[in-house]
Amino acid sequence: MRLKTLPVKVDPDSIYENDRLRRKEYVDNLTVLLSNVEAPLVLSINAPWGAGKTTFLKMLHANLASQKTNAVYFSAWETDFASDPLLAFLGEMNAFLSSQLQDSFGKRAWEKAKSAGGQILKRVVPVAVKVGTAGVIDLEQALEGEASALAGALSNDLIESYIKNKELIDVFKENIIKMLVGTEENEGLGRLCIFVDELDRCRPTYAIELLERIKHLLDIPGLIFVLALDKTQLAHSVKAVYGADFDAAGYLKRFIDIEYGLPEPDLDVFVDYLFDHNDFEAYFRSTGMQDLQRDGQSLRSSMQLLAKSQKLSLRSIEQLFTRLKLLIISTPVSQPFHPDITLYLIYLKEFDRLAYEGFVVGGSEAQRSIDLIPKVFSSGYESSEMVHQFVHAEILSAQSSKDPEWVKLQIEGLKRLQSEGTELSQYYAGRVIQLYEYHQGIRSRVRIQPLIRRVEMLENFQM
Known part of the structure; x- marks a missing residue:
């Protein structure tokens, strides 16, 4: 996987061949x-x-x-x-x-x-x-x-x-x-x-x-x-x-x-370009592992949603991709990557340190990291609910080893919402529970300490 994003080339004989922003x-x-x-x-x-x-x-x-x-x-x-x-x-x-x-x-x-x-x-x-x-x-x-x-x-x-x-x-x-x-x-x-x-x-x-x-x-x-x-x-x-x-x-x-x-670019198109240009799709496909291939599709959706929600500049998106590449390259293929929560924690670490530290401490201190999900990945965009569900479930899975009693209370609250809430909230709660149970499996469990170590490792690199 290429670590550095190469400059866009403009060929005089084919000027718009690499016009990824449709300008x-x-x-x-x-x-x-x-x-x-x-x-x-x-x-x-x-x-x-x-x-x-x-x-x-x-x-x-x-x-x-x-x-x-x-x-x-x-x-x-x-x-x-x-x-x-x-x-x-x-x-x-x-x-x-x-x-x-x-x-x-x-x-x-x-x-x-x-x-x-x-x-x-x-x-x-x-x-x-x-x-x-x-x-x-x-x-x-x-x-x-x-x-x-x-x-x-x-x-x-x-x-x-x-x-x-x-x-x-x-x-x-x-x-x-x-x-x-x-x-x-x-x-x-x-x-x-x-x-x-x-x-x-x-x-x-x-x-x-x-x-x-x-x-x-x-x-x-x-x-x-x-x-x-x-x-x-x-x-x-x-x-x-x-x-x-x-x-x-x-x-x-x-x-x-x-x-x-200069008109604002189509960020979905730009993320698609970086995803392909930096061989993300090829990497996840080359593993031959179905779970990792799903991770690749999920990462693309989460990055597009984050870029639009936070109105990130093209340079900021490139830097996020570089951080993710460093983590992917340094993670053994035998270990699950969990792209949604990884991307979320990278963002929190830089822009909401309180929420990030709460996640690290765990238990009730992690509540802020859950509350901020709809703000970081704004609703109203396609795939936003899916990303919210994935990140919510992965936070609960990560915290289950740190404070199982707090996670148990969270699941009980979701079950009440599943039976008493609106149609939309019932579906959301049921989906989070389903994903949480999936992530409690041996192969797909979100292990909090390796996850934190990977994110903390980024501090040793200057982008």
């Missing part, structure tokens, strides 16, 4: 928009971390490229080692344009723009060093003449740098425009869409500098930026630089023209 319609709609909207434009694809932005962005990039629209993709997070985002931009652009620019006019324009960009980068460092040095010099102890000369030199340097940088920026922009839009005599390359992924994962200063470079240097006709980000996390980065009271949301609006909220 083709949204990609197609945005492709039409980006093909026709007037540039310049900055569009953000906004969604929480772990919601599938990277795969969506790669499909959008590949779809545009397949329709002969110039498109460049790069991960901001993978380039934030660069001293300046402009350097990363020039490098990614150069790699793309070297194969796209066929005519000498476009190549000359790009070389001039690249040269101007390189000079802008060179001029930023010396001035920054001089300004930084001034901050550590004690001017009060320096001679008045020397202090005055230093201040004057710094002022001249800054003014000269400003004028020179302004000239270089103009040259940079003019040649990018020539390359894309062209002139009366020469046809340009056409619009260029630049996809910037994982901006919210960059170090705060780099993310802000990248936004500012886009706004001040790259607000150019023919140029479209598509930024994948979690606006909430990016706002935290802005506040980390400018202070907790800074209006981060207002600041970000200065740079982004249109915000597109």
